[in-house]
Amino acid sequence: MSKKPSRSIVGSFNLLSESLRPDKEPVEPNNPSFSPAPHHTPRMPAGVVAATERSISQLREERDQLRARLSNMAPDELDPAILEPSPIPDRLPDDDQEGFNALVDSISAEGQKLPIQVRPHPSKPGRYQIVYGHRRWRAAQHLGVKVRAFVVALDDRELIITQGLENESRQDLSWIERASFARKMEDRRIDPRDIKGALSIDDAELSKMRMVTRVISRELIETIGRAPKIGRPRWLNLAKALESDPSREADVRQTLSGDKAPASSNERFSLAMATLQAEHLKSSDEIDLLTSKDVRIGTASFSGSSVTIRFSKDHAAPLREFIRSALPELADAYERQVASNRSKNG
Structure with a gap:
């Protein structure tokens, strides 16, 4: 039977993101809602939550300290069938079948070395949603073995920030995956300060x-x-x-x-x-703008529904004003031409 989900890592991630906000008061580590893990894992030190402003490098350092403490916890072994993907996916479809096969072979030969992280499903008792470790979960499914996982209680906002902090240390996420994940965080109204801290970007x-x-x-x-x-x-x-x-x-x-x-x-x-x-x-069709004396004063490019006119340096200022004043007359001339064509085809 699975152990009660730990709150220690959850509270720390939440406090890390909250501490980035200068208008927030530091949260006391002895808050009643901040309970220790049931298997007597040492609680997070007060220093993790003491500062009110932290740089991205400090966030990363504290994230690594939390990960080190998790390494001393005993993970659960869960049936892959009761796990579901994160509601905010951070990966795009993976076409690297060779890389996935290598992961399957590694877990088959040596076991799953790194536990994944999951949270209890918010609306389906007895089920879990993956925070990170989707490929390891898929590999366990493929092999028909249980997956080693840390179970933590996260709300949606904490889940996203935790994913971002984990992603920051991963080398296999592509640039567009990180950009798409940032967009999903913004769609969920995550504060830009948290997004930048979680992804370690400016x-x-x-x-x-x-x-x-x-x-x-x-x-x-x-x-x-x-x-x-x-x-x-x-x-x-x-x-x-x-x-x-x-x-x-x-x-x-x-x-x-x-x-x-x-x-x-x-x-x-x-x-x-x-x-x-x-x-x-x-x-695209580009033509030179020539005077009657074949003096080149610029170019005009026609592409789709747009027209771009570029003037030669010596003629830029006077021609810009000339065309601006001539546009109404040009529009009237166009309207007369359209009317004339209609009458001819009438």
């Missing part, structure tokens, strides 16, 4: 993650997949290409849904980028 990095996940739909990100070899710069380039003409995402999704779509998520990303570049070359 304002600039969070801003880039927001830009990519705002422009590229969740559906397209999931279609491409985790793309472990694709870093931030290339995802930003993809987002910028789609931002200039959002309607082009439909072309990309259609390309990736075809029978010839690559199995590798890295290759799917490359195909998505190539599709956008090909569409740009096909739909």
Whole structure:
């Protein structure tokens, strides 16, 4: 029978995130709701919760101290059938079957060395939701063996922050998986301060993650997949290409849904980028703006529903004002032309 879930690690994670808020009072470690684990694991020291402001490096250090204390606890052995994935998944579909097979072989030969972490299911008694360790859970399912797990009581907010703190130390999460997880935290109204602390990122990095996940739909990100070899710069380039003409995402999704779509998520990303570049070359038409005396004063580019005019440096200021004042007359001329064409075709 499973032991009562521990509160020590839970309280510490919650206090870590709360301590980042300058308007919060420190929480006393002897609070009645902060009970020790039933198997007499040493309680967290008061120093873990004493400070009111902590840097990201301090958060990481305290997270490691908590993990070290967990290593002295005896994990439960749970039937994989009573476990469910986290309600806030931090992984995209995994196409690395070779890596998963290696994990299965390792657990089969040497056992599960690192326990996973779960919480009691909030609405299904006797069941649990995984906080982190989904691949180890899948491997246990595949082998038909029990999975070693620490059972902790977490609410949704604590679960997300705990996942983020764990993810910060993992090398196998791709950039887009981390960005997608940051977006899910924001969707759950997690404070940006907690998001940055949990993922060990700064304002600039969070801003880039927001830009990519705002422009590229969740559906397209999931279609491409985790793309472990694709870093931030290339995802930003993809987002910028789609931002200039959002309607082009439909072309990309259609390309990736075809029978010839690559199995590798890295290759799917490359195909998505190539599709956008090909569409740009096909739909973009640039002409030189020449005077009657063949003096080049700029260029005009036509792409999809947009027109971009770039002026030569010497003509930029006067031409900008000239075109601004001429636009109403140009619109009237266009309207007259449309009316004339209708009457001719009438």
